[in-house]
Amino acid sequence: MTNFVQILTMFSKTCEYAIRATIYIASESFAGKRCGIRDIARKIESPEPFTAKILQRLVRVDIIKSIKGNGGGFEIDKVQLKHIKLEQLVKAIDGNDLFDRCSLGLHDCSDKQPCPFHHKYKPLRENLKKTLKETSLLDLISEFNTGDTFLKL
Template structure:
């Protein structure tokens, strides 16, 4: 569904939401290990999320690392997709048709739009914080290693 870069972005952001506080800010090495992603590549992605788009915040130096502002925690998960430039996946025609619309529907349109609507709703409704919370409560794990 999403690119690896976006998958890493989602996992990293959720991890940061869980682990960061005023006292403790996970660094890129810790994050990459925790979510089982390539470290340098993840660093690039964190740069993206930190820079233009204000999803993630960071501080350099000893005890530095990444964290989320209270404002950022309330952002919908979709904002991560937007920051990664992969937001269109939620809107696009399944067949990849540029002119597919209500007026000129592709053969999948009518059925697919209902599903797409739910996808959009899910990514709009869920906040970054609420995902982190679900992690804490459920047995959910973010790392990707198979033991």
């Protein structure tokens, strides 16, 4: 568990907010509701303009949908919840850096020319990538909706 907690600190703050917003939107969508930007920003404790930029990025990559007009808001198709993986979300916000970069920030780090932490970090990075690839939004909201996990919402 300690390794997983340490790995989570590798996400950017923007990515953390994106994950929280997406879980909230997914949970509301599962219940048949749409979320407005004000509500989302308030729930994830993020400034509204910052939240709007995050959501725009997620709309562009088809993770969430933006519905205009009266009764509009943000939603995720219920059928898509099991197909959208956390890896897609992380890549949409932080790119591939989490999966590719050296933990010490060295440009030349590789298996052939490793940094001092390379061989300890590589298995953690591979495990994280596997976990993110296997974890769907449905997995996350199922545990959230039953109260087995929580978000500060």
